[in-house]
Amino acid sequence: MVTPAEIRAHLLAVRLAGVVGTSREVSLRRYRLFAARDPRVLIGIDxxxxWGQRELLALMAERCGVSADPRHTAGPDVIDPERTLAALDAFAGRLREVARRGAPVLFGTGHPRPLLGFYAGLADALSAAGCEVLTPAQGRCVDILTRFGLRTHRLDYVRGVALVRETDAGRPGCEPGAHSHSPLPVRVVLEAAAAGGGPLPELVVGDHGWACGAGQLGFEAIGLADTDDPALFVGEAEGVVSAVVPLDDGVRSSYYRPLTRYVLERACLSQ
Structure with missing residues (x-):
């Protein structure tokens, strides 16, 4: 059994919480862009x-533990580990409920390199518990606007977790997947599920546009978010996203393994 104290110590040791790798400058810039309703930062939330800069800073201080002082404009950002722990418990509670019902679920990530293993562990456990882990629109192409212009990506699933790959990234399946904030992939996936007459997810688990895009369409969604992703926390505040875990979403993939174990134990899904 992984105790909250052990997870708290782990969060601080690997900088998933406490002083994190995301800079204050980056976070504040994204709050300004969100306040200006820049779609690159809204990532599917309407x-x-x-939500002006002042309101966003107050929200992020409340939900993440970042400094609420607008005069603090430089240096590393901070996440309160107690808020992370509380959110992990809420996250686990939603997984426990969907497992109890044996309901269909959808997993998707815009951060496949660090977070794929975390989601895959949850998907494996929910599948073993009798939930159908959905994989619609496999191989479908999606045009996503990136900083390099409009690029075509291909939807793929790895261990039940949806991600996108750039179509010109070389031999298919070799790269871990593309980093993406776009809500377009989850819209394509959900549309394909509906058009195919198959089950629709009762819970969507992910980050970035996967959680925000699904939540905005009325699907229950839970996810992970860093201090520079205000959209998920606004979605949570407005009831569009059910639970958001504040943590650094870009550290080594192995650092998330204890969190997988903790969440599964809290959700009564560990074997």
């Missing part, structure tokens, strides 16, 4: 409320 906010109902007025």
């Amino acid at each position: 906010p109902e409320g007025i």
Whole structure:
């Protein structure tokens, strides 16, 4: 059994929480872009409320533990590990409920290199518990606007987790997948599931546009988010996203393994 104290120590030791790798400058810039309703930062969320920079900073201080002082403009950002632990428990609670019902689930990540293993462990456990892990639109192409222009990506699934790969990335299946904030992939996946007459997910688990895009369409969604991803926390505040875990989403993939074990134990899914 992994205790909260052990997870808290781990979060701080590998900088998943506490002082994290995301800079204050990057976070504040993204808050400004979100306040300006830049779609690259909204990542699928259509906010109902007025979210200016002041409101966003207050929200992120509340949900993540970042400094609420607008005069603090430089240096590393900070995540309160107690908030991470509380959110992990809420995250596990939603998994426990969907496992109890044996309901269909969808996993997707825009951060495949660090987070694929975390989601795959959850997908394996839910599948073993009788949930159908959905994989619609396998191989479908999606045009995503990137900083290099419009690029065609291909939807793929690895151990039940959806991701996108650039179509010109070389031999298929060799690269870990592309980093993406876009909500377009989850929209394509959900549309394909509906068109195929198959089951629709009762829970979508992911990050970036996977969680925000699904939540905005009315699907229950939970996810992980860093201090520079305000969209998920706004979605949570407005009831569009059910649970968001604040943590650094870009460290080594092995650092998330204890979190997988902790969440599965809390969800009563560990074997």
